[in-house]
């Protein structure tokens with residue numbers, strides 16, 4: 001009798017002990033799978049590029065065979081020329097190393113462009129553009145300049161184009177994994193927010209209007225790209241929509257970024273880049289972001305912008 005009882009106790013103890021350790025193990029390991037989840041595919045089956053989702057050596061070898069050139073636009077007007085040195089030097093360390101890159105730099109002060117040593121097959125062309133009084137106009141006007149550049153000059157010069165903010169710096173690889181027909185970058189503020197909190201334009205009077213309940217992601221205008229044809233259509237459309245807004249005396253809340261978001265809602269990007277491809281130096285880290293590739297530098301807005 002006694003022996004049977006203690007065997008029962010022993011078995012019960014084993015059961016409770018094992019269940020408890022199972023629970024502890026589960027609660028520990030479940031944090032590996034939830035909470036820090038990344039979405040690596042959109043509902044329309046476009047990949048979302050995160051560290052760990054691609055093999056950089058394989059990707060490079062595939063795109064190397066295609067002998068491609070990546071045009072890259074950068075705008076540095078007024079005091080924004082101060083960002084050029086870090087932007088270009090860090091790009092030369094991390095951006096499409098080993099591929100043909102042609103930067104088209106638009107500035108109102110060509111004399112302020114620093115001397116930066118370009119890597120093999122990397123070239124820089126500087127273009128003078130008129131100064132403007134409002135940063136919003138500089139930002140929106142990029143759509144027109146990029147549209148014209150692609151239409152008038154790039155046809156036989158490049159295969160892909162990226163349009164990047166200059167007040168940013170590279171910290172890690174940005175390479176051929178980012179190439180596709182139409183490429184949007186998820187804004188670092190909103191990647192884990194519900195869509196009703198995205199800062200879309202909400203006034204129906206603007207061409208950039210996106211009604212509540214619609215929208216997939218909130219994309220940044222600080223980096224976007226794709227094939228020449230697709231980015232030409234994007235910039236042309238956004239510039240047309242911006243001008244309809246001007247004629248109706250309305251300016252979308254985040255300027256060309258609002259129009260870009262509207263465009264991507266109806267013309268879905270074929271590839272999305274995670275916020276690794278545009279972080280912000282001032283942001284706290286996030287579990288999902290294992291590597292920061294490109295990041296907005298901290299800046300004193302009042303000091304660098306021509307207006308407020």
Ligand code: GAL
Pocket residue numbers: 187189199220221254257
């Ligand atoms: C800010 C960013 C702006 C705009 C805005 C959208 O963080 O500085 O350029 O993208 O988010 O809400």
Ligand code: MN
Pocket residue numbers: 165166167222296
């Ligand atoms: Mn910027």
